[in-house]
Amino acid sequence: MSDDQRLDCVEDTVVPQNEEVRGGANSDDLQAHLSSLVSEHIDNLSHNLNSFTEGVKNTVYDDDELEFQVGFVRSHINHSLSSLAQEITTAVHNANTGHQDAHIEFAEQVEQMKRNNSKFLLAISRMNDIRGTKDNVDENILENSAQLASKSAKAGVELGAKQVCDDTEYWKQSAQEFEESLKLQSEIMQQQKAQLAKNEKDIHLFTARYQAMVEELAAAKGNIQVICRIKPGGADEDLITFTNPDEGHRFLPWSNLRATYQNDSNRTESRDFEFQRAFGNGESNETIFNEVKDFAHSAALGNACTIMAYGATGTGKSHTFLSENGLVNSYIDLLFNLAAEERGKYEYEFYLSAIEIYLNKVFDLLLTPVNRQKVEVKLGAESNLKLDSQQQAIEIIKHTIERRESASTKQNETSSRSHFVLSLRIVRKMVGETPTSGVMNFLDTCGSERAGRNLSSGTPSPQEALIFEQGRDINESLLDLGKSIRSVATGVSPRGRGYL
Template sequence: QAEAARLDSQQAEFESRLQELQAEVASAQSRALAAEADHAAAEARLSRTASATLTSPSGSSVAQVAELTARVEDLEGELQRFRSLEEAARGEASQHRVGLQEFRSAIHVLARKHGIGTHGEGVQELLAPVEAELDRLKVGDAEKDAGHKAMEERMQKHQEEIATLRAEHAKAQDQLTRLGFERQELETRSSAHALKLETRLQDLELEHAQAVANLQGDAELYQRKMEAAEARAQEAQPAIERLRAHIRALEEQFAEEQKLRKKYHNQIQDMKGAIRVFCRFRPMIQREAGDGVALTRADAFTAQLQRPSPHNDVRPFAFDAVFDGDSTQEEVFADCRDLVQSAVDGYNVTIFAYGQTGAGKTHTMYGNAQQPGLAPRSIDALFQVIRREEKGGGKKFKVKTYMIEVYKQDILDLLVDKPPPKDKKAGLEVKKDIGRGMMYVDGVTEKFVTSPQELMAALMEGEKKRHVTATKMNSASSRSHLLLSIIVECMVKDTDQVLYGKITLCDLAGSERPKKSEVTGDALKEAIEINKSLSALGDVIEALTKGSKNVPYRNHKLTMLMQDSLGGSSKTLMFVNCSPAAGNFEETQMSLKWASRARQVTNDVKRNADTREVARLKQVIAMMSQAQNTEAAQDDRQADAPDNLGDIDMKMAMTMTMRAK
């Protein structure tokens, strides 16, 4: 087996290494493809950048510079021509003005020479054209001065435009130079990046080739190892099969030993009269999906409860059997089947379920159509035992049943045909049959049954009348304690004996915290009453474990009904049902501690057997006692009356027995 494990380990290691190498090859290929894509993207970016930033801007810049240069040259030429024309015009005007002035001076000289006044008509006629021309020249000079001024302004404007064009030319030249530098830098960076990508691609190709070579070598090596391992596995296969068969045999032997151990342990507990306690916890449900698991099964007799963080310590709890969420209803009933036989043999048997609400008590006790619980399976097993015992012809059986619920402070009959009137008290009273050691309910409806079908019909009839309410913790929360009692009377012809056995199946209502169940109104009152009754039951168990002389059975009707089951003459089996969720840690811990205390209680188990005559007399006395009792009696008198009547029963039975002998 060790060799097979080693071979499996080597094969798993080879497969893991093969997967790693394949992953490395795939990674190298992806890196090579990524490098090629990066190289192509870089070349594309370089091409777009060169095309967008160099070709178009440089062409426009050169054209702009040429245009600016041509405009500057045109303006300078025009300015030069204008200055030449202006100078020529000024020269001609100056010569003409000088000639006119000389002509006027000559006229004045001639006039003075000949004694002619300058204001004479002749002189004025000669000077008039000259003066007109001089005036015209003055006007022309003024116009020329205005034109010259306008020309100066145009020249100033052209000079400013030339300065602007030169600045733009310098700016365009700077931009062209900068773009050239940028182009050169981009070309350098692109070349370096392309070189780097090419080098990286070569490295990746080399790594890929090396990885492929290593992979092939490792694959061949592991292939040889795997073939050798398979050969060794084939050689070791017979030994492995023998070991597996031996392990299966040991497991079967261990399972049988566990069954025998549990069987003998239960027999010893029955001989001691100790209450047997089975722990069962259900699987996690949908509303607990995000919660942790606090309760686990360590072995067939131990449950482990883990405290939540920051403690995280584990506390074991020992029971007579432990069933987890994977246990079936059939497996659970297999450890309870012997109690059915005990009831047929004349013993009182009680099976009850205790635990938090929503922990699975009703599922354990009653189940459903697909997964029947203890009650339906006990009914089938009971009639199987009766049929087997009756085949010999030496025994005759009578079976009757009653079903009640303890709702708040009242005991309600679930099999009564007609409910009592509203103005009449519906509750029943609990009394004790001292002679048989059994508690009974005075006035309860008892139905005789002859088959499992009739008994199941009575069970279903009673279940329909039970009080049930939906809460946050349970969609069908039981609001009462349900008790199904099956009384078996066996007449043995050979010994002339009458055996009395009783099976009580009790589904207790679940303890609950109103804050969690979020009940209000009547449901809250029901929860308070349920917790009170369970507290009274805990007080009884506490008193029994401490050996107290006064056990507070009378504190509640539930404890009075279970008096013969706890500290009485009954064989008792208790189921503690729990939730495994960490969110219910406190409730689960309380239930487990409660069950551990109950496990310390010891009953005085007795067999109920009388002669036929004594049994007949007891029935007569019981009928007489029942007729004498009335509902108006006080509680104390009702509690004491059965004891006194029981003493009378015993004395009369002993007297009749002595007379018969």
């Protein structure tokens, strides 16, 4: 077989068509595909022929062998050409089929587009219809709105007018109701005013009655009341015993007391005493206060009350009056509480003065400077300090007690050496009324003592001499006080020194 024959064969099988390869591929693609198929086969064949030619050149074949080789080459070429023809046929077939598919698809698409077009046309015509309807509706709305507006305006005016009428009626009614309630209120006020006036009258009446009762009570108890307090466990307890000869009446107006003791001739003696009240058995300061607290009300109503502690040295006068829970602090507490209770009705003012009588001289303990130098005053010219609070009152009283003259004696470690007078003035005011001014005086005398009891044998020391002098002066002043009290009680001036 020659090269030309081979080429002819190849050329016969090539189908040079400008068709698409597969569904949708164009003729350029098909042509390119076919060319590549053909050149692939030609390359293959030419390679095999070259190998064959080389083999023939280099090998010495006999005829049979040569014929066999040529037959082999021929069958190879035939096989290659028929496979090429087969591939070309398939490619062209595929291309035709693809083209037909594409054509059918295109026709379907055209059909679909036509259908869409008619739908689109239908939609446009519907849209036009809707637009027309909307225009109509718009026109209707405009027309109705205009009508509605004109109707509303008319109705609004009518409604407004009605509202004004209603409001006027409502306000008229309210004004009437208000006037009626005003009338009622003013009637109630008048009634209340009358009640107030009556209450005020009642208060005056009540106050007057209360005052009268306080005075009656004081009168019933006696203008001067004598209360006895026996110090428990005193130094003389073994020498003197107190009994109540009238057990059944111990706490009734009269409280009798029998003192039994050894007289100077060593004989047992008894003396009976009469008191409004006698305390013993370690009764507390609070119990004593309960007995005498009514004086506070009397002083608040404008009376002058004096509570005086009198007794032998060391028997508990200062303890009863001036200790922390003593009478003075309890009175201060009661009076300040009374002022707080009556605030709004009455205004209270409290003034304090504190003096001591020491060796026959009067000293103002409120004027005492920090260096404790006492300031002597004439009786009645002592300072009066306005008290702002209960706490302040208690503090000041505590300081005045500290400034009071005291000394350690054989009977009492802290014996008061001066008479101490604390005055609490109570001013009570009520609007439209003359203020009342009462006073609570607390007098803590120094205790009487047996002359010479504080002296040791031999020459007395200056301190002993002073205590002796104080004791003498104390006894003298107590005697004078006794005379003065008796003079008040009997109305007869004492003879001799003429104190009253």
